[in-house]
Amino acid sequence: MxxxxxxxxxxxxxxxxxxxxxxxxxxxxxxxxxxxxxxxxxxxxxxxxxxxxxxxxxxxxxxxxxxxxxxxxxxxxxxxxxxxxxxxxxxxxxxxxxxxxxxxxxxxxxxxxxxxxxxxxxxxxxxxxxxxxxxxxxxxxxxxxxxxxxxxRTNEERYLRLLEKRPDLLQRVPQYLIASYLGLTPVGLSKIRKRISISQ
Structure with a gap:
């Protein structure tokens, strides 16, 4: 292409x-x-x-x-x-x-x-x-x-909304920038992602 x-x-x-x-x-x-x-x-x-x-x-x-x-x-x-x-x-x-x-x-x-x-x-x-x-x-x-x-919104709600509205960002942008955008620390974001993946 x-x-x-x-x-x-x-x-x-x-x-x-x-x-x-x-x-x-x-x-x-x-x-x-x-x-x-x-x-x-x-x-x-x-x-x-x-x-x-x-x-x-x-x-x-x-x-x-x-x-x-x-x-x-x-x-x-x-x-x-x-x-x-x-x-x-x-x-x-x-x-x-x-x-x-x-x-x-x-x-x-x-x-x-x-x-x-x-x-x-x-x-x-x-x-x-x-x-x-x-x-x-x-x-x-x-x-x-x-x-x-x-x-x-709660931390988890903010992450889930990003996942719904702009999932491409999670593939294109470093996690520490995503965390900052959501008002989280990288560790906090990692914990949310882990918790959601376990519950699914």
Whole structure:
């Protein structure tokens, strides 16, 4: 099977945009020209603390995790995998420097659009403005639902929900990152997995 090409990735991006709202073909093709491909190797950072966040991104293939350091420990807020829009939203909206990291947990292909390019297009097209608003709302809700998930569910319930909703992460992401994402220690996660496997 041949590896996806740049054309394949852009077609997927086009389909993703159209899943939010209708956009005229000519306008959509013009919009796609603003996206620049960024290849991020496993372990490399896309955004680091102190960096100005002026791009909105799309994961064509791979996995980016969003985290901060607290007392030297990684606190993972979210994983962005294939066909998802993302950025460090607080810094992007406020046009400030980031307090977080966006790092690849595997070799990843990302497409980024500069905020000024995006906003100039939104001013010219209600269709694209609607897409921008909805995609940003979705990115915000991913972070909001994580806070709700951590506060309203038991450790085991959080793990089982991840197993149900995003089972691919368990194969793609190191266990210590999964544990951080769930608000657990690696040992705590291991105990839950063992307990569930025994009960099944």
């Amino acid at each position: 041949n590896a996806p090409t740049n054309t394949d990735y852009l077609q997927n991006l086009k389909n993703k945009i159209l899943s939010y709202t209708e956009v005229d073909e000519e306008l959509l093709n013009q919009w796609l020209r603003y996206y620049k491909r960024i290849d991020v190797k496993k372990g490399d950072t896309l955004i680091s603390p102190g960096q100005i966040v002026d791009h909105f991104y799309y994961v064509a293939k791979g996995c980016i995790y969003y985290y901060k350091l607290e007392d030297g420990e990684q606190k993972v807020l979210e994983f962005y995998t294939d066909d998802i829009f993302f950025t460090d939203l607080p810094a992007y909206v406020k046009e400030t420097t980031s307090d977080y990291y966006l790092r690849a947990s595997e070799n990843t292909v990302v497409y980024g659009i500069l905020k000024t390019d995006g906003e100039s297009c939104f001013e010219k097209s209600h269709q694209l403005e609607r897409f921008g608003r909805l995609s940003m709302q979705e990115a915000f809700m991913k972070i909001f639902t994580r806070v709700e998930r951590l506060s309203n």
